[in-house]
Amino acid sequence: MKYACLIYSDENDTTANPDPLSKEMETIMAGYMAFGGAAGDKILGGEALQPTPTATCVRVSDGEVIATDGPFAETKEHLGGFYIIEAADLDEAIAMAAMIPHAAMGTVEVRPVIDFG
Amino acid sequence: MSESFSHDYGEIIRREWPRVVATLVGDFGDLSEAEDAIQEAVVEALRTWPRSGVPDRPGAWITTVARRRAIDRRRRSNTGRQKAELDLRLRHRLDGSQDPSDVVDDESLLRDEQLRLLYACCHPALAPQAQMALTLRSLGGLTTSEIARAFLVPEPTVAQRLVRAKKKIAAAGIPFKIPPDHELLARTDLVRTVVYLIFNEGYDASAGADLVRAELCAEAIRLARLVAELTPDDAESLGLEALLLLIHARAGARVDAHGDLVLLADQRRDLWDVDLIDQGMMTLDRALRLERPGPLQIQAAIQALHNEPPPTDWEQIELLYRRLLDLRPSPVVVLNHAVALATAGDIEGGLRRLDEPALADQLDRYHHYHSARADLLRTIDVAASALAYRRALELVSSEPERRFLERRLTEVTAGLSP
Structure with a gap:
C-alpha cells in the first residue's frame, strides 16, 4: 500500500526548527539521511516545504482567483514536508513514520493514498 | 418456533461467533464482508435449524454457508483480478481438503x-x-x-x-x-x-x-x-480475568434496594457471588504459578484481599499498591495507594500524598480524588472535608454516587454546626 507521511511541527519551536546553519539542524538532517538510508526504495517521493510565511492560499470564487497571504489554518503545528512511502500495511507504515526525525519533535500524520488503479 | 428455542439458537450462534468471524476474515481479509456473509448464514440457520435440528458442529455449518455466500457475492461483483486473488487465497487455505468446513477444526x-x-x-x-x-x-x-x-x-x-x-x-x-x-x-x-x-x-x-x-x-x-x-503463556491475561471476576463477584452487594451505593466495608457479604470468587481465586492462582508478576495480577491480589473475611489486611494492600506504583505508576494508583496508606493507619501520610500539587492538578477533574480526600479529612478538618465533598459533587455524573456523596456531605456538615 501507498501512504503519505505528512510531517507537522511548530515553526516557532527552535528544537524542531533550528537555524538552518546550526549544529542542531545538522543533527536533524543526519536523522533524515539515516531515515532515507534505512527506508531505501520504500520511499517513493517527498519534499521539504518552505515555512508558512511563504505560503499563499488560492481560492476561486465565481471564476475570480483570490490569492491571500498565509497558510490555510491557524494552528500551532504546520505541514513542513512529506514523504510518499510504500508499506505492506499500516503497522509497517507506522514503524517507518516513527523513524522520521520530526516524529520526535512534532507529529507525523500517516494517510493511505487512494489507489485509482 | 418457541421463544426458548430461539434463545438457544442465539446462544449457540453467539458462542460460535468469534471463531466464525475470525475464520471468514482469514478467508477474505475483510471484516465487513465477513460479517455480511455470516449474517446471511445466520438467517439461513434460523430458517433451517428448527426443521432439521441443530447440526453437530454448528460453527462449521455457519462457516461453510457463510463462505459460500461470500464467494458467490465476490464472483458476482468483482473484477477478474480480485477473483483470481480470491481463488488463490481460498485454494491455499483449503489445500488438501474436500470439505471447506474442515478448516474450522484446526484448533x-x-x-x-x-x-x-x-x-x-x-x-x-x-x-x-x-x-x-x-x-x-x-x-x-x-x-x-x-x-x-x-x-x-x-x-x-x-x-x-x-x-x-x-x-x-x-x-x-x-x-x-x-x-x-x-x-x-x-x-x-x-x-x-x-x-x-x-x-x-x-x-x-x-x-x-x-x-x-x-x-x-x-x-x-x-x-x-x-x-x-x-494468550495462554501471558500471566497478565489470566490476571485480568481474575481481577474482573473478583470485582464482579461483589456487584450484587454494591447497590442497596434503593439503588444506593454501598461501600465495600458496609457490604452484605452473603450477597457476594461465591462461585465467581472461587473462579477468580483459581484463575489468579494459575496466573501466579506462571511466575511472571504484573500490574493486573497485583490488582487481582488486592481484590482477593478485599474479599477475605474481616478484618481487611490494609497493610498488605498498601504494600501491593506500592509494588503497583513501581511497576506502573499512574495518578489513580497514587490515589489508591494514599487511601490504602491512610486506611492502614497513616491518615496524615495518605493526605500528604493526595495533596502533592502535581497529583492534585492531574486529578482535579476526577470526582473519586475529591471524595477520597474528603473521606480522609473527616476526622482532621471537617470544613475542608465538606469543601472536598462539594467539589466531588460538582464532578460526579452517576446518580447513585451523587446520592452517596450528598449523604456524606450531610454527615460532615452536621458535625460542623455548633
Missing part, C-alpha cells in the same frame, strides 16, 4: 485467526470507543443494538462507529496479524486495556441511573477469558 489455526482479529479490533490507530465496539461485535458477538444499549448511546451512533472503524481497517491497511515479538507485549496490553475499559463501562457506569450494568461486565469477563485462552 491452533483457529486460535491464531481469533488473535489476528483481536489485534486488529484493538489496533492503536482506532479510537477507544471504536476498539470497544468492534471487539464487542466481532469477538463478543453482540449485535449493534445490544452494544448501543450497553453504552447508553443511540443505535445509529454505534452502527456508524462500527462502519467507520471497519472502513478504516480496510482503507488504512490495519493488518489482521499477530504483532512481531518486539511489539507483542505492548499490543497485548492494549487488548487487555480495551477489555478492562469495557468492564469499567459496565461497573462504574459513567452516566445514568444504574451503577452497574451487569451484562456489560459479564461480556467483559467472557472477553477476558477468551484473551486468556488465546
Whole structure:
C-alpha cells in the first residue's frame, strides 16, 4: 500500500526548527539521511516545504482567483514536508513514520493514498 | 418456533461467533464482508435449524454457508483480478481438503485467526470507543443494538462507529496479524486495556441511573477469558480475568434496594457471588504459578484481599499498591495507594500524598480524588472535608454516587454546626 507521511511541527519551536546553519539542524538532517538510508526504495517521493510565511492560499470564487497571504489554518503545528512511502500495511507504515526525525519533535500524520488503479 | 428455542439458537450462534468471524476474515481479509456473509448464514440457520435440528458442529455449518455466500457475492461483483486473488487465497487455505468446513477444526489455526482479529479490533490507530465496539461485535458477538444499549448511546451512533472503524481497517491497511515479538507485549496490553475499559463501562457506569450494568461486565469477563485462552503463556491475561471476576463477584452487594451505593466495608457479604470468587481465586492462582508478576495480577491480589473475611489486611494492600506504583505508576494508583496508606493507619501520610500539587492538578477533574480526600479529612478538618465533598459533587455524573456523596456531605456538615 501507498501512504503519505505528512510531517507537522511548530515553526516557532527552535528544537524542531533550528537555524538552518546550526549544529542542531545538522543533527536533524543526519536523522533524515539515516531515515532515507534505512527506508531505501520504500520511499517513493517527498519534499521539504518552505515555512508558512511563504505560503499563499488560492481560492476561486465565481471564476475570480483570490490569492491571500498565509497558510490555510491557524494552528500551532504546520505541514513542513512529506514523504510518499510504500508499506505492506499500516503497522509497517507506522514503524517507518516513527523513524522520521520530526516524529520526535512534532507529529507525523500517516494517510493511505487512494489507489485509482 | 418457541421463544426458548430461539434463545438457544442465539446462544449457540453467539458462542460460535468469534471463531466464525475470525475464520471468514482469514478467508477474505475483510471484516465487513465477513460479517455480511455470516449474517446471511445466520438467517439461513434460523430458517433451517428448527426443521432439521441443530447440526453437530454448528460453527462449521455457519462457516461453510457463510463462505459460500461470500464467494458467490465476490464472483458476482468483482473484477477478474480480485477473483483470481480470491481463488488463490481460498485454494491455499483449503489445500488438501474436500470439505471447506474442515478448516474450522484446526484448533491452533483457529486460535491464531481469533488473535489476528483481536489485534486488529484493538489496533492503536482506532479510537477507544471504536476498539470497544468492534471487539464487542466481532469477538463478543453482540449485535449493534445490544452494544448501543450497553453504552447508553443511540443505535445509529454505534452502527456508524462500527462502519467507520471497519472502513478504516480496510482503507488504512490495519493488518489482521499477530504483532512481531518486539511489539507483542505492548499490543497485548492494549487488548487487555480495551477489555478492562469495557468492564469499567459496565461497573462504574459513567452516566445514568444504574451503577452497574451487569451484562456489560459479564461480556467483559467472557472477553477476558477468551484473551486468556488465546494468550495462554501471558500471566497478565489470566490476571485480568481474575481481577474482573473478583470485582464482579461483589456487584450484587454494591447497590442497596434503593439503588444506593454501598461501600465495600458496609457490604452484605452473603450477597457476594461465591462461585465467581472461587473462579477468580483459581484463575489468579494459575496466573501466579506462571511466575511472571504484573500490574493486573497485583490488582487481582488486592481484590482477593478485599474479599477475605474481616478484618481487611490494609497493610498488605498498601504494600501491593506500592509494588503497583513501581511497576506502573499512574495518578489513580497514587490515589489508591494514599487511601490504602491512610486506611492502614497513616491518615496524615495518605493526605500528604493526595495533596502533592502535581497529583492534585492531574486529578482535579476526577470526582473519586475529591471524595477520597474528603473521606480522609473527616476526622482532621471537617470544613475542608465538606469543601472536598462539594467539589466531588460538582464532578460526579452517576446518580447513585451523587446520592452517596450528598449523604456524606450531610454527615460532615452536621458535625460542623455548633
